[in-house]
Amino acid sequence: MxxxxxxxxxxxxxxxxxxxxxxxxxxxxxxxxxxxxxxxxxxxxxxxxxxxxxxxxxxxxxxxxxxxxxxxxxxxxxxxxxxxxxxxxxxxxxxxxxxxxxxxxxxxxxxxxxxxxxxxxxxxxxxxxxxxxxxxxxxxxxxESRQRYKLHLIVDEGSMTIHALELALGLGSSRIKKFVVRQGENEPDTDEVLISFARLSEREFSSVRLQIERIKGVRRIEDNTAHD
Structure with a gap:
């Protein structure tokens, strides 16, 4: 005991x-x-x-x-x-x-x-x-050492939703790290969309970028940055 x-x-x-x-x-x-x-x-x-x-x-x-x-x-x-x-x-x-x-x-x-x-x-x-x-x-x-890409989009107001993005990207939508929509500051009737992707190769990102450009309502892509 x-x-x-x-x-x-x-x-x-x-x-x-x-x-x-x-x-x-x-x-x-x-x-x-x-x-x-x-x-x-x-x-x-x-x-x-x-x-x-x-x-x-x-x-x-x-x-x-x-x-x-x-x-x-x-x-x-x-x-x-x-x-x-x-x-x-x-x-x-x-x-x-x-x-x-x-x-x-x-x-x-x-x-x-x-x-x-x-x-x-x-x-x-x-x-x-x-x-x-x-x-x-x-x-x-x-x-973080894996490649991460960001896109800054200018789109028609209300046209970009996470659902629309997932439909356009299909399986690629699983790589979305961040999705932010805010009202456009410089242009009327627009939204600014910030999208961050993780664990994408450069070739995969190019394909994703083209798919996003084809989404209805996307006016242009302001910039994109990549981190290695």
């Missing part, structure tokens, strides 16, 4: 490790932030402690068999409801999968602390933090 000091230390360590991961999510302004991750980690640690040591007084009974892994398995599957709550549908884009995964991971960290696997828990926390914070700049650099 654990001593009271050991029990408290495990719960505190679970809270600390959970807070490290939660702080990174809090910094990104996600719903599941610092306190949520701490609670998941501490709760998972406590459940593991209860599962492993909470029934010590009845283990001498020959008809009782204790399997701590059963409770741990329920934590791993049950944490899904919190993960689902952190996933948001914004327009047609799903956001929050990484935060859901971090909640699932921090539950595993709590279980490891509850089971006394300190090295594994601390190592996992460092790896998770590297994945969440350390890899993000590399990921951003990788995608």
């Amino acid at each position: 654990l001593s009271q000091t050991e029990l408290i230390c495990r719960l505190l360590l679970a809270a600390v490790l959970g807070s490290l991961i939660g702080f990174e999510r809090e910094r990104m302004s996600w719903a599941a932030g610092l306190r949520t991750h701490m609670l998941v980690s501490v709760g998972s640690a406590l459940i593991m402690i209860v599962s492993s040591f909470g029934f010590a007084d009845i283990l001498d009974n020959p008809h009782v068999i204790l399997d701590p892994s059963r409770v741990a398995a329920q934590v791993v599957s049950g944490i899904g409801f919190l993960g689902a709550g952190s996933i948001l549908l914004r327009g047609e884009v799903i956001r929050g999968l990484t935060t859901a995964a971090s909640l699932w991971s921090v539950a595993a960290v709590g279980l490891a602390i509850g089971g006394g696997l300190y090295v594994a828990a601390i190592s996992a926390t460092l790896i998770i933090l590297f994945i969440l914070a350390g890899l993000k700049p590399l990921e951003k650099w990788y995608f």
Whole structure:
């Protein structure tokens, strides 16, 4: 059976490790932030402690068999409801999968602390933090290093919509990174349209540009810029 000091230390360590991961999510302004991750980690640690040591007084009974892994398995599957709550549908884009995964991971960290696997828990926390914070700049650099093109269009007022653009481009519409329409400042009855494309080759962009020029209502393309 654990001593009271050991029990408290495990719960505190679970809270600390959970807070490290939660702080990174809090910094990104996600719903599941610092306190949520701490609670998941501490709760998972406590459940593991209860599962492993909470029934010590009845283990001498020959008809009782204790399997701590059963409770741990329920934590791993049950944490899904919190993960689902952190996933948001914004327009047609799903956001929050990484935060859901971090909640699932921090539950595993709590279980490891509850089971006394300190090295594994601390190592996992460092790896998770590297994945969440350390890899993000590399990921951003990788995608920004791919060619990105922008178009500035002058079109008839109300003629350019995202639906019309998608119809004209077909599969190419999946490369649209940004689409902004604003009222024309220099010409009456016109709109200015800013379109940004990601992960296009120069040949693909030329084809996309021609397709856009053919859309009804497009008066001209003011400029286009490419980033390598």
